[in-house]
Amino acid sequence: MNAPPRTPDLATHADETARGERPVAFLDIAAMHEEVRDDLDAAWREVTAHSAFVGGPWLERFEAEWAAYCGRAYCVGMANGTDALIIALRAAGIGPGDEVVVPANTFIATVEAVLAVGARPVFTDVAPDTLLMTGAHLAAALTPSTAAVIPVHLYGQPVAMDELCAVARRHGLLVIEDAAQAHGATWEGRLAGSFGEVAAFSFYPGKNLGALGDAGAIVTDDASIAEAARSIGNHGAAPGLRYVHARVGVNSRLDGLQAAFLSAKLPRLDAWNAQRARAAGWYDRALEGVPGATPVRIAEGARSSHHLYVVRVADRAAVQAQLARDGIETGIHYPIPCHLQESYRDFATDRLPVAELAASQVLSLPMGPHLDETQAQRVCDALTRAIGRAD
Numbered sequence: 001m002n003a004p005p006r007t008p009d010l011a012t013h014a015d016e017t018a019r020g021e022r023p024v025a026f027l028d029i030a031a032m033h034e035e036v037r038d039d040l041d042a043a044w045r046e047v048t049a050h051s052a053f054v055g056g057p058w059l060e061r062f063e064a065e066w067a068a069y070c071g072r073a074y075c076v077g078m079a080n081g082t083d084a085l086i087i088a089l090r091a092a093g094i095g096p097g098d099e100v101v102v103p104a105n106t107f108i109a110t111v112e113a114v115l116a117v118g119a120r121p122v123f124t125d126v127a128p129d130t131l132l133m134t135g136a137h138l139a140a141a142l143t144p145s146t147a148a149v150i151p152v153h154l155y156g157q158p159v160a161m162d163e164l165c166a167v168a169r170r171h172g173l174l175v176i177e178d179a180a181q182a183h184g185a186t187w188e189g190r191l192a193g194s195f196g197e198v199a200a201f202s203f204y205p206g207k208n209l210g211a212l213g214d215a216g217a218i219v220t221d222d223a224s225i226a227e228a229a230r231s232i233g234n235h236g237a238a239p240g241l242r243y244v245h246a247r248v249g250v251n252s253r254l255d256g257l258q259a260a261f262l263s264a265k266l267p268r269l270d271a272w273n274a275q276r277a278r279a280a281g282w283y284d285r286a287l288e289g290v291p292g293a294t295p296v297r298i299a300e301g302a303r304s305s306h307h308l309y310v311v312r313v314a315d316r317a318a319v320q321a322q323l324a325r326d327g328i329e330t331g332i333h334y335p336i337p338c339h340l341q342e343s344y345r346d347f348a349t350d351r352l353p354v355a356e357l358a359a360s361q362v363l364s365l366p367m368g369p370h371l372d373e374t375q376a377q378r379v380c381d382a383l384t385r386a387i388g389r390a391d
Helices: 010-018 029-035 037-050 057-070 081-091 109-116 135-141 161-170 223-233 256-287 316-325 342-347 353-359 373-390
Strands: 074-078 099-103 120-124 146-149 174-178 198-202 216-220 309-312 362-365
Touching: 029 037, 029 256, 037 057, 037 256, 057 074, 057 216, 057 256, 074 081, 074 223, 081 109, 081 174, 081 198, 081 216, 081 223, 099 109, 099 135, 109 120, 120 135, 120 342, 135 161, 161 174, 216 223, 256 309, 256 373, 316 362, 316 373
Parallel strands: 099 120, 099 146, 146 174, 174 198
Antiparallel strands: 074 216, 198 216, 309 362
16 A cells, blocks of 8 residues: 655666666565565466465465464455455444544555544644654544544554553553554564454555555454454355345455465565565665664664665655666655545644654655665665755
C-alpha cells in the first residue's frame, strides 16, 4: 500500500549508463525474485497442475505458516491489505456510531477502512522523532464514542505497543494493528501483529514479504473474529454450508497462486530483513553529522523491518529532483497527511503540526535486501551534494 517511487529522468539514466553508473533503484524486486526463482516456478507448476486457484491446500498452508510466524492462532487470507483492514474492523464489531483513532501520518487505506465500515475516524498527530502514534496521542483523542484504535507500524518501525495497549485496555478499546509495513518487526521482542485483538497485513509486491500481485491477511487469537473474517471475505458464507450466507459479505479471497508464492518467499523474510538492517546501518553511518538530512529515529525497544529508510530534508522538491538527475530513485511516504486530504477534511477537527510539517519533508531513499554498500554510499554522497545545492 505504498505510493510508487518517483521515476528518474531517462535521458540522465542513459548518460549515467554510458559512464558505467546504473541508476540506483528504489527497490530491486527483480533481484528478490531471481533469488527465489526456482521456488516460484515450482509453486506455479504445483498450483496450476492441481487447478487450486481459489482456496485449497496452498492457501491453507500459507495461512498456517503466517499465523505461526506471527505467533497467532489464526490467519485468514484476503485479496489485499485494504480489505484486510476493513474485514478486521467488521469482524471485530466496529461499525456505525463508533469512533476509531488513527494517526494522520499513514497511507490512506487506514482511513478508508474506518469509513468503509461506517465508523468515524479521529485523527491524531505523531511523535516528532519516530513519526508514529503514541499512547499519549491516543489518550488525548478519546471521547465517549471511541471504540477502537488502529496503531500503524510505519516504515517498518512498530509503535510502542506496551504504552498504547495500556491506554486502550484502561478504556475498553479494541486494538487493530495496521502492520502492512512491518513484516517481522518487533517491539520489546514481540512481533508486530501480535499485540492487538486482530492485525492486518498487506502483501503488496513492494512489501518485505510481497506477493506477485495484490494480497493481504489478518491474524488473531480470537476464534470468533477469525470465523467472522473468513465468512465476510467469502460472501458471508456459513462454515461448511454451500449457498448458505449467514452474513452480508464481500468477495475478498487470497488466491492459491499468491499464497503459494508467499510460502516460497517466507523462509527468506528474516534474512532479507537482516540485509535491510545492514543497508540502514550503512545509511546511518554515512549520514551521521550531515547537516540538513535527519533520518526518522528508530525508538529504543523497536527492531525495525526497515521497509523504508526515511529522511527529512527542508527543500525536498529540489533535493529529490537533483537525486533523480543523479540516477537515484526516491519516494515520498506520504506527501499529504490524511486529515488534509480533500475527501477527509470533514473529520479534521484540529491542526496536527508534526504530521503536517513531516509531510513536507519526508523523503524515502532506496532500500531493499539487495542494496549494496557501494550503492548506499552513492546515495548518501548524492544526497549530501543535493542538500548543499538546495541551501
